[in-house]
Amino acid sequence: MKSKASTSEKILDVAQSLIVAGGYNGFSYADISAAIGIRKASIHHHFPTKAELVAVLVDRYRRQAEAGLKSLREQFSSPSEQLQSYSEFWQTCIRDASQSFCVCAMLAGEMQMLPEEVASRVRAHFDNLANWLTSVLQAGVEQDVFRLNKRPADEAQMLMASVHGAMLSARAFGDPALFGTIISAQIAKLLAPERSRTAGAR
Amino acid sequence: MKSKASTSEKILDVAQSLIVAGGYNGFSYADISAAIGIRKASIHHHFPTKAELVAVLVDRYRRQAEAGLKSLREQFSSPSEQLQSYSEFWQTCIRDASQSFCVCAMLAGEMQMLPEEVASRVRAHFDNLANWLTSVLQAGVEQDVFRLNKRPADEAQMLMASVHGAMLSARAFGDPALFGTIISAQIAKLLAPERSRTAGAR
DNA sequence: CCTTACCTTCCTACTGGTAGGTAGACAAAC
DNA sequence: GTTTGTCTACCTACCAGTAGGAAGGTAAGG
Numbered sequence: 001m002k003s004k005a006s007t008s009e010k011i012l013d014v015a016q017s018l019i020v021a022g023g024y025n026g027f028s029y030a031d032i033s034a035a036i037g038i039r040k041a042s043i044h045h046h047f048p049t050k051a052e053l054v055a056v057l058v059d060r061y062r063r064q065a066e067a068g069l070k071s072l073r074e075q076f077s078s079p080s081e082q083l084q085s086y087s088e089f090w091q092t093c094i095r096d097a098s099q100s101f102c103v104c105a106m107l108a109g110e111m112q113m114l115p116e117e118v119a120s121r122v123r124a125h126f127d128n129l130a131n132w133l134t135s136v137l138q139a140g141v142e143q144d145v146f147r148l149n150k151r152p153a154d155e156a157q158m159l160m161a162s163v164h165g166a167m168l169s170a171r172a173f174g175d176p177a178l179f180g181t182i183i184s185a186q187i188a189k190l191l192a193p194e195r196s197r198t199a200g201a202r
Numbered sequence: 203m204k205s206k207a208s209t210s211e212k213i214l215d216v217a218q219s220l221i222v223a224g225g226y227n228g229f230s231y232a233d234i235s236a237a238i239g240i241r242k243a244s245i246h247h248h249f250p251t252k253a254e255l256v257a258v259l260v261d262r263y264r265r266q267a268e269a270g271l272k273s274l275r276e277q278f279s280s281p282s283e284q285l286q287s288y289s290e291f292w293q294t295c296i297r298d299a300s301q302s303f304c305v306c307a308m309l310a311g312e313m314q315m316l317p318e319e320v321a322s323r324v325r326a327h328f329d330n331l332a333n334w335l336t337s338v339l340q341a342g343v344e345q346d347v348f349r350l351n352k353r354p355a356d357e358a359q360m361l362m363a364s365v366h367g368a369m370l371s372a373r374a375f376g377d378p379a380l381f382g383t384i385i386s387a388q389i390a391k392l393l394a395p396e397r398s399r400t401a402g403a404r
Numbered sequence: 405c406c407t408t409a410c411c412t413t414c415c416t417a418c419t420g421g422t423a424g425g426t427a428g429a430c431a432a433a434c
Numbered sequence: 435g436t437t438t439g440t441c442t443a444c445c446t447a448c449c450a451g452t453a454g455g456a457a458g459g460t461a462a463g464g
């Protein structure tokens with residue numbers, strides 16, 4: 001009931017929390033070593049180089065995010081609820097996991113000095129997220145729950161930027177609640193102005 | 203007609219461009235040393251510790267930003283033009299200075315592992331910017347050019363988050379133009395929907 | 405005018421510590 | 435009996451920071 005994670009997974013878990021805290025240059029093999037009680041050399045056995053470790057980590061993160069977003073679309077029929085619970089997911093993360101952060105948002109800032117194998121994977125996650133948001137907004141327009149000023153793809157970029165910027169602000173001000181305030185208001189702007197909702201849901 | 207900057211200013215200039223590229227842990231005294239042709243030890247003469255260097259740097263950045271924002275309010279009478287040219291400033295930076303970035307947005311991501319003397323100064327800049335945006339939006343509401351859904355302070359936070367998030371997206375996608383797309387659309391959402399403007403201006 | 409003293413700036417040379425990474429031995433598991 | 439995981443021990447490169455001194459400017463005192 002306690003630990004079932006393999007060593008490599010534990011390494012990735014620790015590395016992820018360290019990256020979230022301080023970025024690519026903000027952690028070392030020694031840090032991971034100390035955190036999980038294993039020698040540095042053993043980590044190199046699992047992940048020969050740092051670039052490879054982070055590349056695998058970002059790949060895993062992207063897949064997890066992809067799966068999470070997919071399940072949100074399956075779990076909630078209404079696009080506005082899908083957006084809402086995506087927002088709530090991050091609100092919870094940021095509040096509970098003491099100032100959490102999206103790994104890829106963190107790495108995006110360091111893009112210019114990231115190994116290419118990492119940078120390309122960060123880009124892939126941004127693509128995925130943008131596409132997911134676009135299709136949710138698109139569906140919302142078709143169901144008449146959203147009223148957009150721009151094309152869904154553009155509004156998706158705006159929303160994604162808000163999410164990442166809000167994470168940054170929450171950190172800068174040391175105020176986890178700020179994230180929720182910003183994103184909720186941003187989502188509210190997308191909602192079509194009062195109308196007897198078409199479907200029976202809600 | 204060439205160089206009038208003192209050594210310490212050159213150090214700060216180089217350090218700033220290095221931080222923008224890779225954050226606090228992404229540069230070293232050796233990097234600065236190589237860039238301006240001076241020995242490492244000489245940099246320690248001007249700035250004994252790295253924390254002090256960055257603290258001074260962020261202070262300078264905050265003052266410059268403060269002055270720039272103030273002059274925008276003096277140069278343009280219309281709040282929407284003030285916002286517009288603030289946006290254009292960053293568009294130019296990001297396009298010309300090959301993927302530039304706000305120093306404080308960069309450091310905000312690393313907040314958790316920044317020396318306190320740096321962190322507090324980053325917070326100060328975020329406060330300044332939020333206050334400036336709030337007062338511009340406030341003025342816009344009074345002049346009937348902006349129609350806000352939330353209190354000006356909240357809308358200011360939303361706008362600030364969009365700006366920082368858009369910088370992140372521009373980097374992640376390697377597309378400088380994306381910044382302008384996102385911010386212009388965000389500003390457009392604030393404008394009051396068509397109305398014979400009260401003042402003669404514009 | 406010249407000396408003494410101080411200050412600023414930069415230098416060479418170095419410290420202790422940490423970075424990412426490697427070599428090879430050992431033990432358990434398949 | 436090879437593969438897998440861990441270890442000790444080590445490497446080179448680099449990190450922030452220090453010691454001590456050379457070069458030059460400035461200014462006071464005689």
